[in-house]
Amino acid sequence: MSAEKAPITCVVADDHPAVLEAVAEFLAQAGIEIVARARDGEEALERIEQRKPQVALVDVRMPKLGGIELARRAQRSVPETAILLYTGYGDRALLTEALDAGVRGFVLKEAPMDDLVRAVQSAAAGSTYVDPVLAGTLAASSVGNKLPQLTQRERDVLRLLADGLSNEEIGKRLFISAETVRTHVRKAMDKLDADTRTQAVARALRDRLIA
């Protein structure tokens, strides 16, 4: 018994043609059956729902529908498909967000391509593959290093703060008093462990808590 079991079925999605081709080609040569390719999130979701592959290897950043949201939806409609994220970088926010979106694995684009095969095989086998580098990040974040949870209101305020509005102006915009804005800002600063409102905004931006 060697190469004669049914091949793993896989959908590949990436908005970069080069990546899409390379990945699909490589996996195919490794004996994995590429049942579909997609260039954006929506297309990927369609293909996954149509073909119900064992594995879907998707880019995180794609037009129309990002990898995370794609995973979230595919999780509901096609739970038997394991979603693997193919990402160029990994920060805690992405990691944790993807985790509870039901993602079954991470592969870094910097990693050797052989890792792709291992990841796909792991995912198909039901286990989870996480890139070693990301695993480190993950470990660090689970050892008490969880990133703060901002409320919607706090994000609203920080967002406007980042746009240069004063407390007063933000209050007018959100139909609340400047005092309340101050409260939100201070609570956000507290959560973000920031000494100044500016630092709070910078941290929120860097951690992608606000856009």
Place this chain on the structure above:
Amino acid sequence: MSAEKAPITCVVADDHPAVLEAVAEFLAQAGIEIVARARDGEEALERIEQRKPQVALVDVRMPKLGGIELARRAQRSVPETAILLYTGYGDRALLTEALDAGVRGFVLKEAPMDDLVRAVQSAAAGSTYVDPVLAGTLAASSVGNKLPQLTQRERDVLRLLADGLSNEEIGKRLFISAETVRTHVRKAMDKLDADTRTQAVARALRDRLIA
């Protein structure tokens, strides 16, 4: 006369193995001679200086040495090599910075791979290739929409500001007075057209003027 002129020589550099393979493979099939491949900026620069290819297709973000800085150095040591940037996205900051770094072209990773060939050929022929999408951005930015140029000092100050330091603390850190810090902040605010220091930091972060 068709396929029998000397092939264009090209170095390809990308830290993502998938991209590196795909691009090199594709260009090779298009009759372009790939004289070297590199996985990071330093390696790329070495290869370029050794092989002096007509074209070097390099990723913007690479370990050790980014594409822009690579272009800047290669421009001095090997001016006969045309540097093509292969980038996943294009914002004005990147575009303008790359332009005066001597970059000879841009290709988006989202673009069809055939564009790669055209870009390489254009670059080899001495002209400049810019991805249509980026060309749009470029046009928009040349119609008075140029993004601000911050001085090193201004970036330093904004950087520390983003870390929550006060003027006083920044001054201590940079061995200048808090008053001078204020001046830099105000000039940066001025350039960034920001109403508050917080907005200045947010804009600088978003436009990647500071990290």
Place this chain on the structure above:
DNA sequence: ATCGGGATCCCCGATTCGGGGGACGGCCGC
């Protein structure tokens, strides 16, 4: 040689911020 820009420093008055406190209603979960 002049001119501009960058970096440095200073003063002022008005406003805002940071950090502390308290308060009230609503909603959700236990």
Place this chain on the structure above:
DNA sequence: GCGGCCGTCCCCCGAATCGGGGATCCCGAT
């Protein structure tokens, strides 16, 4: 039903910031 979180609003006070001036020095470009 009660505690806890969220969102809202208010007070005080000292410190910092804002926006507007002006000033000096040096270097590189013209």
